[in-house]
Amino acid sequence: MKRTALxxxxxxxxxxxxxxxxxxxxxxxxxxxxLFNYQQITLDNGLEVITLEDFSCPIVSVQVWYEVGS
Numbered sequence: 478m479k480r481t482a483l484x485x486x487x488x489x490x491x492x493x494x495x496x497x498x499x500x501x502x503x504x505x506x507x508x509x510x511x512l513f514n515y516q517q518i519t520l521d522n523g524l525e526v527i528t529l530e531d532f533s534c535p536i537v538s539v540q541v542w543y544e545v546g547s
Contacts, residue, residue, distance in 0.1 A: 515529040 513529055515527055518526045518528075520526060
């Protein structure tokens, strides 16, 4: 019984020390310069189209966001 309790306390202390070892991470300040080279176009019907070209991989990603609802 004493051995089980000792092992439990040691495991708890090890886990607790690992949590405090992470420390507080400081988030870097973002520059006011533009992070990405994107293009924003507003069509005649009011639809806003934002494009960001990245030629590093032959992949196409499409996202549609609707600003509707309550």
